[in-house]
Amino acid sequence: MATALAPRIDRSRALYERALRSLAGGVGSMARGTFAGYAPHPLYMDRGEGARIYDVDGNEYVDYLLALGPLILGHRPPAVTKAVVETIERSGSMLGTNHPLEPDLAERVVRAVPGADLVRFSNSGTEAVMMALRIARAFTGRRRIVRFEGHFHGWADAIQWSVRPPVAAAGLEHAPRPLPAAPGIPEELAETIVVLPWNRPDLLERTIRDRRSEIAAVITEPLMANNGCVEPQPGFLRAVREVTAAHDVLLIFDEVITGFRLALGGAQERYGVRADLATFAKALGAGYPISAVAGRRDVMELVARNEVPYLGTYNTSSLVVAAAIATLDELARPGTYERLHALGERLANGLRDEFRGAGIPALVQGPGPVFQLWFTETPATTYREAIAKAKPAFYAAFQQAMLRRGVLFHPSQQEHLFLSTAHTDGDVDRTLEAARGAVAEIRDRFA
Numbered sequence: 099m100a101t102a103l104a105p106r107i108d109r110s111r112a113l114y115e116r117a118l119r120s121l122a123g124g125v126g127s128m129a130r131g132t133f134a135g136y137a138p139h140p141l142y143m144d145r146g147e148g149a150r151i152y153d154v155d156g157n158e159y160v161d162y163l164l165a166l167g168p169l170i171l172g173h174r175p176p177a178v179t180k181a182v183v184e185t186i187e188r189s190g191s192m193l194g195t196n197h198p199l200e201p202d203l204a205e206r207v208v209r210a211v212p213g214a215d216l217v218r219f220s221n222s223g224t225e226a227v228m229m230a231l232r233i234a235r236a237f238t239g240r241r242r243i244v245r246f247e248g249h250f251h252g253w254a255d256a257i258q259w260s261v262r263p264p265v266a267a268a269g270l271e272h273a274p275r276p277l278p279a280a281p282g283i284p285e286e287l288a289e290t291i292v293v294l295p296w297n298r299p300d301l302l303e304r305t306i307r308d309r310r311s312e313i314a315a316v317i318t319e320p321l322m323a324n325n326g327c328v329e330p331q332p333g334f335l336r337a338v339r340e341v342t343a344a345h346d347v348l349l350i351f352d353e354v355i356t357g358f359r360l361a362l363g364g365a366q367e368r369y370g371v372r373a374d375l376a377t378f379a380k381a382l383g384a385g386y387p388i389s390a391v392a393g394r395r396d397v398m399e400l401v402a403r404n405e406v407p408y409l410g411t412y413n414t415s416s417l418v419v420a421a422a423i424a425t426l427d428e429l430a431r432p433g434t435y436e437r438l439h440a441l442g443e444r445l446a447n448g449l450r451d452e453f454r455g456a457g458i459p460a461l462v463q464g465p466g467p468v469f470q471l472w473f474t475e476t477p478a479t480t481y482r483e484a485i486a487k488a489k490p491a492f493y494a495a496f497q498q499a500m501l502r503r504g505v506l507f508h509p510s511q512q513e514h515l516f517l518s519t520a521h522t523d524g525d526v527d528r529t530l531e532a533a534r535g536a537v538a539e540i541r542d543r544f545a
């Protein structure tokens with residue numbers, strides 16, 4: 099094991115150089131590459147256990163990346179591993195037919211999630227969002243979807259718009275111009291969406307009032323996790339609910355990050371607002387690829403009657419269903435979320451205090467199980483405020499200084515940090531100790 103302040107990462111570098119020769123960009127997803135901020139190159143991880151992850155050079159890190167969210171129970175949670183191994187050994191990874199575990203899982207989701215009368219499963223968050231949008235358009239007979247600037251809903255052509263647009267090209271703050279997130283997304287799809295700033299109920303109300311005959315649904319992350327964990331302003335989600343209901347526009351909560359994480363019933367439980375449809379992934383499978391659309395009976399009946407076909411060869415494979423059942427049973431244990439929130443609060447307060455103690459304004463946005471650090475006095479409420487308040491170079495320096503001290507944070511301030519049920523007070527102590535050294539190091543550098 100290399101020393102904490104100069105860990106050797108030679109094997110990671112050699113693997114990256116080798117991967118670049120045959121794997122496009124050297125990575126399995128852009129979120130893992132230098133494009134996402136990993137510098138000087140991404141690390142190669144060997145294994146994880148609980149809240150710790152180990153790279154191929156033998157360095158150990160307290161893990162707040164948690165695979166970008168799925169690992170809510172930490173790495174290799176024994177109950178999930180056991181369920182998966184037993185299922186594979188008994189019936190294989192998939193049968194491609196109905197199997198007895200499916201209703202077991204559906205019942206658990208319907209029981210846990212407010213407003214979920216019926217559910218269907220798929221494999222990724224992107225697929226679940228694609229289906230929710232299609233169902234909403236079919237149900238209302240309308241075409242347009244209202245989405246908020248700065249939110250991420252997966253990488254389908256229809257919705258990967260205005261996620262992190264360059265502000266100079268994105269039009270007026272109160273009436274953003276839809277911008278596709280990548281070349282190759284047909285420009286014509288701009289006609290099918292309306293982009294608005296988040297946390298502005300007045301603008302949403304006016305848009306829906308003026309264009310109600312065109313708008314099928316409003317989709318929102320209940321917590322803008324994908325741009326630094328910006329929280330809904332008090333009353334905002336309720337206002338969204340009221341105005342959509344008043345005009346027969348469906349409300350879709352994209353709970354891919356918040357679902358089964360903020361509470362067993364996700365954001366709908368935590369914020370006390372019920373959506374018509376909600377999408378789930380990540381924490382639902384604790385590391386196995388499963389996603390879901392769950393919602394109001396009359397809306398989901400379109401799927402039940404196959405008027406909107408919900409397809410997928412790999413949907414509800416025995417493997418992922420067994421994993422999700424075991425995950426939900428673990429999460430449903432009394433005290434799980436109380437503990438997760440309490441630990442998150444301790445960590446957030448501790449991190450904030452390390453910066454403030456060094457004379458650097460800081461706050462933590464987001465609830466305990468998912469949060470982000472900001473170096474400002476007041477929180478951002480919209481994407482553009484978040485861009486204006488972000489300090490990417492300072493954050494990146496902090497992330498690097500933490501990495502050298504054995505703590506793995508996401509390298510981008512626009513992302514977020516996750517906590518798992520496997521994290522302990524000892525992990526938090528170690529993190530805060532690392533933060534003390536990291537703050538001292540970068541304060542001098544940025545002074």
Ligand SMILES: Cc1ncc(COP(=O)(O)O)c(C=O)c1O
Nearest residue numbers: 222223224250251252354355379
């Ligand atoms: C809110 C939200 N929706 C959808 C997605 C897409 O999920 P997936 O990567 O499983 O396709 C993500 C992924 O991070 C997300 O954060």
